[in-house]
Amino acid sequence: MIKFHDLQKINAQYQDEFQQKMKFVLDKGWFILGDEVKQFETDFAKYTNSKYCIGVGNGLDALVLIFKAYIELGLMQKGDEVIVQANTYVASILAVLQADLVPVLVEPKLETYTINPDLIQEKITSKTKAILLVHLYGQLCEMDKINKIAKEHNLLVVEDAAQSHGAVSEVRSQKSEVRNAQAYSFYPGKNLGALGDAGAITTNDDKLAKVLYSLRNYGSEKKYHNEYIGVNSRLDEVQAAFLNVKLPYLNDDNNKRRIIAKRYVTEIKNDKIILPFWDLSNNHVFHLFVIRTKNRADLIKYLLKNDIETVIHYPIPIHKQKAFKSWNNMFFPITEKIHDEVLSIPISPILTDVEVSKVIQTLNQY
Structure with missing residues (x-):
């Protein structure tokens, strides 16, 4: 039988390195936001040509936190509209709804399965504040056209990059461009998969990153001092260790x-x-x-x-x-x-x- 996706065989390649990393984490005894998370955040930011990488619990949380951070910064408010392609996975829609925003569905292109830029314009209203791009199946959306539309209408661009780790834009000769923020999932079956749930956000925005670091950790930048109504969504130290093994490959x-x-x-x-x-x-x-x-x-x-x-x-x-x-x-x-x-x-x-x-x-x- 040719399996669709043989996770056992994929992860068997890294078994020795996984065991070494696991022993290292256990011996160190630091299990939340430790050195492995810091190392992954540094390396993945570099890999994606981003200034910041914020490790979170999973890909859905990554999207939700991006929207909530924009609300905290006053760039969005509850009830605002977010344009997103109609054929996406449910997580893209759930993220918009869980941030108390309104998804506005747009048809994809039949050839690429990604959002059709030519149909975005007609969906823009006075309440539209963002476009959520889904790089579905691993293919980048048409970033040039979409960024132009976003600039003309002063819209935020959020990228659901859960399936597109490492996709490169030939136009810019760099990793999938982070215009505002990207959300990644490291679900075990992804191109870069952990051994459980894990996710991350990448951005070049100083203010956004600052809010996100707090939001993922109970809304707290300094322990016991809560600036925001945050959540507990931190990249697990053990999963970060496994991701540190796999990222170079x-x-x-x-x-x-x-x-x-x-x-x-x-x-x-x-x-x-x-x-x-x-x-x-x-x-x-x-x-x-x-x-x-x-x-x-x-x-x-x-x-x-x-x-x-x-x-x-x-x-x-x-x-x-x-x-x-x-x-x-x-x-x-x-x-x-x-x-x-x-x-x-x-x-x-x-x-x-x-x-x-x-x-x-x-x-x-x-």
């Missing part, structure tokens, strides 16, 4: 994913299968390789019969979820088409050439 892993993706886009040839758009640049780190097909259930059954695991990201669009009853009558045809047809095939960096060839051959014979 991230670029190599991303390159392995791109090598597999290049084989897929050039060698899969089947009229029943629609391949994702990719310009072969480093603006995509292929957290997922997502194909589309009209008869998804049949393809899944066929692939399983041939010992290939797949996953649907995601089967039900946000506006059709029971939790969002007031949106159930909304109509987003492109989003609904995507959710009805997408299927993720294996693209883990530990896949062998033989396994990749089998996936290609099997899909071509479908």
Whole structure:
């Protein structure tokens, strides 16, 4: 069986280093906001070309805290609108709602699955204060166009980078640009995955960073002195230690994913299968390789019969979820088409050439 994502095999590569790090943390006896967190924050800030990295509990908290920090700074207020693509994962929407803001859904591009910049303008109102960009499946949104719109309308740009660790903008020849703030998830299955929940925020904004450091720690910069109504969302010292082991390997892993993706886009040839758009640049780190097909259930059954695991990201669009009853009558045809047809095939960096060839051959014979 070719597993969709074999976490045991991925993490087995680092077992000795993990054990050494674990012993180091245990022997030191400092378990909250210690040296491992500081080291990761320093290294990940450098990796993302950011001035600051604030380690938090998970990717959802990262997004929520960014919005709450902007509210504390007076740049947003409760009830403001945030534009976000309709085909995102639920966490993007939950973050907006948990900050007492209003999500405004926009269709994505069918080719890239990321937000369509040409549709943003018509959704902007006097209450719009931010655009939440989701670099879905590992591909960067069209940052130039979106930043131009944001500048024209004085909007904040927040990036949900939970799936795009290490994606590079060829236009600027640097890591995914931090215009205001980026939220990262290090959920175990991510390109840079911890061994539990973990997240981080990156930014170049001094004032924002100062508020975020406090908000994640009960609203306190100095112990027992609370400046804000904060939360307990701190990157765990043990998870930071594991991330410190894996971060140096991230670029190599991303390159392995791109090598597999290049084989897929050039060698899969089947009229029943629609391949994702990719310009072969480093603006995509292929957290997922997502194909589309009209008869998804049949393809899944066929692939399983041939010992290939797949996953649907995601089967039900946000506006059709029971939790969002007031949106159930909304109509987003492109989003609904995507959710009805997408299927993720294996693209883990530990896949062998033989396994990749089998996936290609099997899909071509479908």
